[in-house]
Amino acid sequence: NPGFTFDPSRNICAQITSQSQISRRLDRYLIHTLYNLSYSIEHLSMIATDIIPIDPFNNDDNQRINLSDHYALQLIINFRTRSRSHRSALVILPTIDKWSLIDSYCEHYDPPNNLWNLWPSHINLLWPFYDRNDCQDDQEDILLKLRLLLCQYSSFSIKINEIDSFVENNVIFMKCDEQSTNHLRQLHEQLAQSFSHCIRNSRNTYNPHMTLVQFDSQEKFNQVKPSLILNESFEFPVQYLYILQRPHDNDTTPFHIVHQIPLGSILQPIHYKQSNSVHIKLQEFFQTMNLYETNESYKRKQDKFQKLSSCFQQIFNKDTLHYFIHSFLPYGSFRIGINGQDVDTVFLLNEIKSMNNETTFDETLHQLKHDPNALNKYIYNLLETQINENFKDEIIYCMKIEALFPIMSILFNDQTKVEIFVQIELSECKTANDSHLPESIHGVHDIERLLVHIRLPPIFQHLLTYIRTWAQHVGLYGQAYGYLGGYAWAVLCAHICHKHLSSIKSLLAIEEFSIDGFFSLVEYFFSTFAQFNWLADPLCLYPKSYKPITYSERPTVYHRGSMRIISPSPPFHNAARSTKRSTRDLIIQGFQRVVQLLDSINTITTEDKLNALKQILELNNDFPNEKTESIVQLTISSENTDEFDSWIGWIKSRLSFFFSECEEACHYTFQPQSTIEYQSNKNKALYAIAFQVDSTTLQQSRKFTDCLQKFINQVNSFLNRTKSMKFSHKIISIDDWKLERMKRKSQRIKQ
Known part of the structure; x- marks a missing residue:
């Protein structure tokens, strides 16, 4: 987004021609996408922004004017032909525990050095499939499109119950049972609609099967055909689809996995003794360090999400609404399948076209649609009433x-x-039969773009779990406190996975992803970001062929926040926009601290690496660090729990403004605490901010007093504040603060 092309605030001609004086992005390029053509934008910027003299022949006249009331756009775009290729396929792979069984039949039927050994055992869904160039267009039009389609399908099982043959091409294959076949045909039909140009002949019926061997003569085929017997049927789960690919210049290289695409809107949670996951030794390490979420905790979250889905379905359904469709979707940690504090969700209400009569509910929503605030408030109140009625004894x-x-x-x-x-x-302008999801759903598409970028979700899930735990332990986690939030850490981990993990030969490479491989990934994470130029450069998940724009060309969104971790989802917000110079430096020091630790210990053997991974997680939170001299301590309290959470949420939302004022107006360096410290009675909490100046200087600084008063005024402006919601602050030295903490700790021990 280069900015407003019609901008009366900067363009004199636009000021003259505009009645409303509203800046707009009126000029844009529209690109018609074609199935066989991919593109990447190399450069997009405004030009003709200069001003010229009104009278060029009068040197004494300084009056100047713009060339036009519109700025021009300059676009440099690279086009590539996207072709279907027999060297690319979208497939289902059987789980590893079934390989030996399948291999026993392959060895029985398959002559040595048969070309089919170049393929892993698989069931084709689309073959040939698109050649992938790892460009921006691939991610949007192939991978993201595929992932959003698969979100609508839950994982399922395939049962193999027969060995059969295709006589016309001398192929012997394993056949799915009727239920599995129907399920696969439904999935194939949806894929065929989305990727229609990958279908060679739409008149042919799709027959899902797992090829064992293709003979080069009918004579050999006829010799084997009488022995086509499956001794025992077997099943395997389908949690992922796979994109297989092989090089263009080598017919002897086997197909390898370039992408593992999960099914379902919620990824399978990582846990101990999980099949088709990382090496068991790495799983044991995660279990020992309590990095996995317990099964009970996950089931509680899953249960609440399903109950809320049913609850909303009672009032938002096809009988009550004809012109609106709703969705209830997870995002955040729960969607990724890792342990998180809360279950983050989005309730989406989408207007559609309909030929049916308006319902009473439709009429109400249509009346409110012209006042977005009133409509939003109405939906919130409706949901709150429905939740309280359905869960009055559970919440x-x-x-x-x-x-x-x-x-x-x-x-x-x-x-x-x-x-x-x-x-x-x-x-x-969509009908109920169309996909009713908008281009950007709060939190959802941000996550999905990460998942298509990382290639191998199980490894990404383990890395993100580990890095988040480290960040929480050392006090560098939390967007409200000026640090990086969960999504920003996820972007960093996605970047590392994409850069460090290349294509893999088979599923076995995931199960063999061991302590050594994981240590290399963690080491690469910290060394990369300890050396990254955070002061000048943004961190973007650009595909290889995408050329980043230069610093001067970046839109203003890049300049929000002292670290720039750009979301891969339009409008490309800075996921680190809450960071300040002080917290940015603390995060960089955190990266460097781990690098220094790894440089100081042995990391040669697997045992050394295991020990290093433990030591990283055991690094202490150094709040307040040795450079700080004073503390601003906030005391927050309320009489009941529901008010208290709301009160704390409001105060946390005001911290960012206070931090900015401290840096910009006072030029102070500070260290925010990364957690709210709840006291024993649960209705009182403390929060501290450490400064690198002494308490007397803070108290005597007029600028700081003004900043603090602004913060207090913002806190006091909370519209829903009740008399029981209390807030106070004090400025004390580091020594006094530590002494008070020791006293509170000793009192808790006595109790």
């Missing part, structure tokens, strides 16, 4: 919280917390 509270953005927060009796963001999309 502690359900309320709207004004945090970084408004959310509905639900705390269940078992302490499971679900947060709901409401997104309303109006005036969509």
Whole structure:
């Protein structure tokens, strides 16, 4: 996005011609996408922004004017032909535990050095498939499109119950049972609609099968045909589809896995003794370090999500609505399948075209659609009422919280917390039969673009779990506190996985991803980001063929935040926009601290690497660090739990403004605490910010006093504040703060 091309605030001609004086992006390139053509944008910027003299012959006249009331756009774009190729396929692979069984039949039928040994055992879904160039267009039009389609399908099982043959081409194959065949045909039909140019002959019926051997003569085929017997049927789960590929210049190289695409909107959670995951020794390490979420915890979250889905379906359905469709979708940690504190969700209401009569509910929504705030409030109230009616005996509270953005927060009796963001999309010219999901769903498409970038989800899940745990332990986690939030850490891990993990030969390479491989990935993570030029460069998930724009050409979104970790999802927000110079430096020091640790210990043997991975997680949180001299301590309290969470959420949302003021107005360096410290009575909490100046200087600084007062005024402006919501602050020395903590700790021990 190069900015406004019609901009009365900067363009004199636009000021003259505009009645509203509203800046707009009126000029744009429209590119018609073709199935056999991919493209990448190399450069897009505004030109003709200069001003010229009104009277060029009068040197004394300084009046100048723009060339036009519109700025021009300059585009440099690279086009590539995208072709279907027999060297690329979209397939299902049987799980590793079935390989020996399948291989026994292959060895029985398959003569040595048969070309089919170049393929792993598989079931084709689309072959030939698109050649992938690892360009921007591939990710958007192939991988993301495929992943969003597969979100609609849950994992399923395939049962093989027979060995059969295709007489016309001398092929012997394993045949699926009727239920599996029907399931695969439904999936193939959807894939064929989305990738129609990969279908060679639409008149042929799709017959899913797993080829064992193709003979080069009918005579050999006839010799083997009488022995086509499957001794025992078997099943295997399908949790992923795979894109297989082989080089163009080598017919002897076997097909290898270039992408592992998960099924279902929620990834399978990583856990101990998980099949088709990383090496068992690495799983044992994660289990020992308590990095896996317990099965009970995950089931509680899954149960709440399913119950809420059913709850919303009661009022938002085809009987009550004809002109609107709703979706209830997970995002964040729960969607990725790793342990997170909350279940983050989005409730999406989308307007569609319909030939049916309006329902009463439709009429109400149509009346409110012209006032977005009123419509949003109405939906929030409706959801809150529905939740309270359905879960009145199961929840502690359900309320709207004004945090970084408004959310509905639900705390269940078992302490499971679900947060709901409401997104309303109006005036969509789509029918109920069309895909009703908009181009960007809050949190959802951000996650999906990561998943198509990482190639191998199980390894990414393990790396992200490890890195997040380290960041939390050392106090560098939390967007509200000026550090990196969960999504920013996920982008960093996705970047490392894409750069460090190349294509793999087979599924076995994932199961053999051991302590050594994981250590290399972790080491690469910290060395990469310890050396990265965070002061000048953004971190972007560009495909190889995408040329990053130069610093001067970057849109303003790149300049928000002291670190720039750009989301791969339009409009390409900075996922690290909450970082300040102080917190950026602390994060960089955190990376460097790990690099220094690894340089100081042996990392030669597997045991050495295992020990190093443990030591990284055992690094302490150095808040407050040795450079700080004073503390601003906030005390927050309320009489009941639901008010308390809302009160804390509001105060956390104000911290970023205070941090910015401290840096920009006072030029102070500070270290924010990365957690709210709840006290024993649960209705009181403390939060501290450490500064690199002494307490007397802070108290006597007029600029700092003004900044602090602005922060207090913002806190006090909370519209839903009750009399029981208390807030106070004090400025003390580091020594006094530590002494108070010791006293509180000793009191807790006595109790």
